[in-house]
Amino acid sequence: MEIYKFGGASIVDAEGIKNITKIISNNLDGKKIIVVSALGKTTNALEDVVNNYVSKDEKYLNYIREIREYHLMVSEQLFPENHNIKFKIFAIFDNVESFCASNTSTLYGYIYDQIISVGELASTTIVSEYLKQEGIKNVLLDARQIIRTDNHYTDAKINWEKTKNLIENNDLITNNQTIITQGFIGATSEKFTTTLGREGSDFTGAIFANILNADKLTIWKDVKGVYNSDPNNYTEAIFIKKMSYREATEMTYYGAKVIHPKTIRPLQNKNITLEVRSYKTPEENGTLIKNSNEVIEYPPIIVYKENQVLLSFSSKDFSFTEAENLRIILKSFDNNRLKINTIQTGAITLSVVVNNKPEKIDAIKDELSKNFEIRFNNNLSLITIRHFDFYTEDTFLRNKNVLLEQRTRETLQVLIRD
Ligand code: ASP
């Protein structure tokens, strides 16, 4: 059993859908679950719908219709005129319109998830129908029937036990060779749609792989695999053939966008290989991420995390940054679900680097301003270099305005002003 995941970039247009169809049909050996995200940049476009809708701007309706048009246009190039795909697409987008018309909730996250999920529902419908048309038997499985989450909308947590149960007992999964399903979305036990965080389809792939003890998860990307730096920005980026789970976890944690950071753990836990390879050159092997005893020599790996914020907390009573103060500060980050990217302690000051999430940051400031003097710096970038050497350090950090630096034997991290 293998899991495939295709991201939005692989299915921007009809050509893209034809291409992944070819990849699937060339690999029809064995059972496959194929996880698909929304077409192209549909999720971003749907975010505009959400924002207009919550701010009561009627333009949201035009945006929905533009997105529907895009899906109809792609379908027109894939199916004969009398195909019922058109009705299916209309029905999917009608659902969103009626949700918007009848919704009375003011909960942003809830509204976001009910609307945003339509991207995946529409893309998988098109892909599944097109595969059928091309003679590839498959079933479309609604991920919301099997991916159970809590109700932390926009960033829902998987309920592993319930999800495992639902997946293991799902007849469609048991009885079919090829299954198409949505990445990124799930549902609460009350059947409300949830999402797993932007770019979360990779994680969906890993959930299936883990629960079904898959032999492998393959993530099909627009690049050949994992590189030591972003190949879209550096022509000299070095391709990495093999990688350990540990290295992949480190680099995605620090911001490498090639795979979603949550993807590795479910695979590592079951010793499942991850291959990152290109849908543009499917005949080439990609990067294999797996357990191995051999020592892998890595080139320096450079990861950028942009739009970072440095928050510094100094105790007002000059108490040291000891366990009690640390506990209070970290608790507030935990309560507000704001992930800390880097942390540094001084005598009475704790410095923390986080992604720029204004609402969460304001909530934390409110909670902590009574006891701490809080300083704030934004528009920063966190550069992490794993396995650094003098040459790389000099190339990437020369003449940079450095606000914070941390060095271990393996990892150099520098916070700079952009
Ligand atoms: N379509 C979603 C997003 O763009 C999920 C994904 O692509 O993984 O964030």
Ligand code: MG
């Ligand atoms: Mg996407």
